[in-house]
Amino acid sequence: MRLSDLHRILGKRGFTIEPAAKHHKVTAPDGVAYTIPCHNGMRTEITKIYLKGLCRAFGLTEEDLRD
Amino acid sequence: MNTQPQRELFFCWAVIRPADDVPGQWVSHCLDMDVISQGNTPLEAVSMVFEATAIVASDDLMKGRNPLDRRAPAEDWEALDRLQEKCESVTNLEEFLSRLSIAENQHLALVVQFKVQVDLRTHQPAESRRISRMPALACQQVAC
Secondary structure (H helix, E strand, O other): OEHHHHHHHHHHOOOEEEEEOOEEEEEOOOOOEEEEEOOOHHHOEOOHHHHHHHHHHHOOOHHHHOO | OOOOOOEEEEEEEEEEEEOOOOOOOEEEEEOOOOEEEEEOOHHHHHHHHHHHHHHHHHHHHHOOOOHHHHOOOHHHHHHHHHHHHHOEEEOOHHHHHHOOOHHHHOOOEEEEEEEEEEEOOOOEEEEEEEOOOOOEEEEOOOOO
């Protein structure tokens, strides 16, 4: 999955995303924040381990991240 | 006189490994706050997890949350314990990595202890860097 795909999926679920240095800061509707690496721009390839961490941070399942 | 602390300081552990599923990517995981990042090289992955941890810690503190409540699952801490038993100390991480071949790099795991400081007045990261007295640890067996 690329960063651009993740942006689209999280955006649909009501998360807000803002740039923060070499990361993007994602904030859930309940205010919890987490970071997404964007060191290769919007084409950054996101790893499965990272996605598992993102799911833990926001209480999501991997199914929730399917388009 | 204001005696309130102006900075919050956190000491954290991070594990850095090659990604299984994305060639050329390194995954860095701060266990204390369960923050994961990535980089194109081991060193970039280290600096990325410093940055990500500082952003998350600053945001949590601004919202009255304790970033240490995020702590990684127990199995990740157990994996860290196993790694530490097999690792060797590296005083100069950059120099150590420059001596490794690409093939050796692909089987490398790194353990780094670092500190994150957040300015409580601005809720911005004040500093995030490796603890110089605590050398990095390197292990050639990713599966350990």
